[in-house]
Amino acid sequence: MAAPDLIVQNAGELLTLGGPPGPRLGAGMRELGLVTGGAVAAVGERIVAAGPEGEVLSAFPPSADTVVLDAAGAVVTPGLVDPHTHAVFARTREGEFALRVEGKSYEEIAEAGGGIRSSVRSLRAASSDDLLARGRATLDAMLAHGTTTAEVKSGYGLELEAEVKTLEVVRELAKTHAIDVAPTFLGAHEFPDEWRDDRDGYVSLVVDTMMPAVAAAGLARFCDVFCEEGVFTVDQSRAVLEAGLRVGLGAKLHADELHASGGAELAAELGAVSADHLVCASDEGIRALARSGVVAVLLPGTTLSLGKTAFAPARKMIDEGVAVALATDCNPGSSMTESMQIILSLASMMLRMTPAEAMTAATVNAACAVALGDEVGSLGVGKLCDLVIWEVDDHRAIPYHYGVNLVRAVVKRGRVVS
Numbered sequence: 181m182a183a184p185d186l187i188v189q190n191a192g193e194l195l196t197l198g199g200p201p202g203p204r205l206g207a208g209m210r211e212l213g214l215v216t217g218g219a220v221a222a223v224g225e226r227i228v229a230a231g232p233e234g235e236v237l238s239a240f241p242p243s244a245d246t247v248v249l250d251a252a253g254a255v256v257t258p259g260l261v262d263p264h265t266h267a268v269f270a271r272t273r274e275g276e277f278a279l280r281v282e283g284k285s286y287e288e289i290a291e292a293g294g295g296i297r298s299s300v301r302s303l304r305a306a307s308s309d310d311l312l313a314r315g316r317a318t319l320d321a322m323l324a325h326g327t328t329t330a331e332v333k334s335g336y337g338l339e340l341e342a343e344v345k346t347l348e349v350v351r352e353l354a355k356t357h358a359i360d361v362a363p364t365f366l367g368a369h370e371f372p373d374e375w376r377d378d379r380d381g382y383v384s385l386v387v388d389t390m391m392p393a394v395a396a397a398g399l400a401r402f403c404d405v406f407c408e409e410g411v412f413t414v415d416q417s418r419a420v421l422e423a424g425l426r427v428g429l430g431a432k433l434h435a436d437e438l439h440a441s442g443g444a445e446l447a448a449e450l451g452a453v454s455a456d457h458l459v460c461a462s463d464e465g466i467r468a469l470a471r472s473g474v475v476a477v478l479l480p481g482t483t484l485s486l487g488k489t490a491f492a493p494a495r496k497m498i499d500e501g502v503a504v505a506l507a508t509d510c511n512p513g514s515s516m517t518e519s520m521q522i523i524l525s526l527a528s529m530m531l532r533m534t535p536a537e538a539m540t541a542a543t544v545n546a547a548c549a550v551a552l553g554d555e556v557g558s559l560g561v562g563k564l565c566d567l568v569i570w571e572v573d574d575h576r577a578i579p580y581h582y583g584v585n586l587v588r589a590v591v592k593r594g595r596v597v598s
């Protein structure tokens with residue numbers, strides 16, 4: 181048996197999140213697989229043992245070459261998974277934030293040419309090098325806050341060339357950054373200025389030209405659409421996502437964020453991997469998500485940043501048996517944060533998710549929201565050795581103590597990276 185390359189020992193609370201494949205549902209979201217006095221052993225990138233320290237160390241005694249990390253009684257969890265980000269953009273939009281604070285709504289700013297379309301203008305003008313440098317800095321911040329896997333969307337190009345430019349930057353980040361990146365094509369994020377008078381024409385461009393080109397170049401694993409009043413209708417969204425499914429891209433939706441738009445129902449109908457936002461999802465939409473096993477990705481940072489007070493109905497979803505996950509929605513318009521920690525806090529404070537449910541939603545369920553549940557999101561034998569050693573000795577302190585970085589160390593694929 182190979183000697184371990186890495187041992188993490190003396191974990192006061194080791195949260196393995198172990199269990200059967202697939203997301204945790206209902207009361208299962210409170211099962212953290214908590215081991216008091218735990219350890220993890222890895223050979224290369226993968227976990228070979230995780231559990232009570234005595235068992236792990238006797239099965240995998242360290243050699244002189246083993247890197248041994250002493251957690252000193254702290255909490256150890258899987259690396260956090262952020263399954264919804266727009267982390268590649270050219271410029272921040274703090275001016276719009278200030279306008280919102282003064283009372284302008286997100287929709288008013290968008291109608292006046294700001295919002296996503298302002299990010300489109302700056303991204304089209306930006307060089308790939310600039311996008312890469314900014315994207316790398318964003319991912320660095322995510323990693324420092326405990327995120328080891330992230331989904332990243334395009335959607336600020338809205339023309340073939342600029343969407344491909346974005347996804348090539350995402351691919352370069354995936355290759356060179358410690359964070360594992362799941363790429364999503366979001367050509368249907370908004371109607372660009374030049375197509376606003378021919379919206380079906382733009383949908384055809386996405387369906388007939390952009391989607392096949394992106395898929396043929398292997399630039400995305402998922403496709404996404406902003407299904408919302410004033411943006412893509414349910415029928416337009418269906419056309420986009422079906423085109424993605426035809427070329428092998430899993431479906432994701434920005435669904436029911438600002439109005440009940442039928443997005444959750446559409447996600448269920450198409451067997452989407454996830455439906456995201458869902459602040460205004462209907463009762464029938466929630467039941468449909470539960471029936472179809474679509475993961476609901478909730479983004480409370482967006483609600484907070486937009487200055488709204490109605491958060492997604494997380495409790496109802498959990499009670500109905502929906503697989504609930506959490507994400508930052510990291511983007512320059514509606515949620516400028518790289519930190520899943522503040523999202524865990526908001527989940528407990530505003531969505532009334534227990535600390536255990538929030539941790540499940542940010543690890544194993546978030547991994548399922550990017551179809552990576554077999555690889556990441558839990559600390560089981562054979563999984564990638566992605567984990568966080570925290571500054572706290574009780575996992576409930578992670579959402580409780582907010583606004584500071586509680587990460588002590590991050591291990592990605594068996595290596596200490598932060």
Ligand code: NIG
Nearest residue numbers: 295296406434509511513514
């Ligand atoms: O998820 N809702 C649409 N898209 C983003 C916002 C993007 C932006 O404003 O730049 C979101 O909130």
Ligand code: FE
Nearest residue numbers: 264266434509
């Ligand atoms: Fe988003």
